[in-house]
Amino acid sequence: MDLGLADRRFLVGGASRGLGAAVAGALVAEGARVAGVSRGGTAAAGVTPLAVDLGARDGPAEAVTAAVEQLGGLDGLVVNTGGPPGGTFEAIDEDAWERAIAGTLQSTIRLIREALPHLREGRDPAIVIVLSSSVREPIPALITSNVLRPGLSGLIKSLVSEIAPIRINGVAPGRFDTDRVRSLDQTRAAETGATVEAIQAQTRARIPLGRYGDPAELGRVVTFLLSPAASYLDGVILAVDGGMIRSLP
Numbered sequence: 001m002d003l004g005l006a007d008r009r010f011l012v013g014g015a016s017r018g019l020g021a022a023v024a025g026a027l028v029a030e031g032a033r034v035a036g037v038s039r040g041g042t043a044a045a046g047v048t049p050l051a052v053d054l055g056a057r058d059g060p061a062e063a064v065t066a067a068v069e070q071l072g073g074l075d076g077l078v079v080n081t082g083g084p085p086g087g088t089f090e091a092i093d094e095d096a097w098e099r100a101i102a103g104t105l106q107s108t109i110r111l112i113r114e115a116l117p118h119l120r121e122g123r124d125p126a127i128v129i130v131l132s133s134s135v136r137e138p139i140p141a142l143i144t145s146n147v148l149r150p151g152l153s154g155l156i157k158s159l160v161s162e163i164a165p166i167r168i169n170g171v172a173p174g175r176f177d178t179d180r181v182r183s184l185d186q187t188r189a190a191e192t193g194a195t196v197e198a199i200q201a202q203t204r205a206r207i208p209l210g211r212y213g214d215p216a217e218l219g220r221v222v223t224f225l226l227s228p229a230a231s232y233l234d235g236v237i238l239a240v241d242g243g244m245i246r247s248l249p
Contacts (some may be wrong), residue, residue: 005032009032011077011115012036016039023222027223034046037067054111059107076226081107083128084148092143100148127168128170131171131237132173132241133244135152135170151171156169168234171218172239174248175242177213208243209243213240222230
């Protein structure tokens, strides 16, 4: 299927590694022009790197301005801010909450706000927010994600009617083979006294497909949601988790 993304212009957050890099790479493979944001300013081949901290107050505006300058406009936006600090409620102090709110919630709001005027001038504009399986089921020892990600689901549902015909959707990834998930598995192993291999085996047992996801699998889903092929999908929050979460929509 030709997704119709040749020469379309996209800004992708967290594009230096993991899920963000996979999304950026999938878009480039479809012929899109992509600006990728990361703190270090690194990006995959074919992606224009932008060194910006999206958690800083002026970071989203800086990223959008730079992307528009490089690409000549915007047709799509991928909001991917990485994971907020992990820990239980009693372990997360005030500073960690402030970092989580700035990096996950406020950065998303600011990035969308800054991008909207440019997207309104774009071709078949669309936004995808990378969420987490925590929007459907709380994850142990990830209290910040459990609180903030569902709030972003509410943002998606609220914006559907406000920003149309710009489409906005979300993806809720489960366990993917990324640095973030490997770090979480290591932390869980240290806390429980189990081996990392045992923690991973327990997780795989919950996934009907029996494995962690490949980031490229999420990249393809996000690319589809951004494309004209998904032109009648709006306000959808799509689980990409190998069947792990069994809750009803």
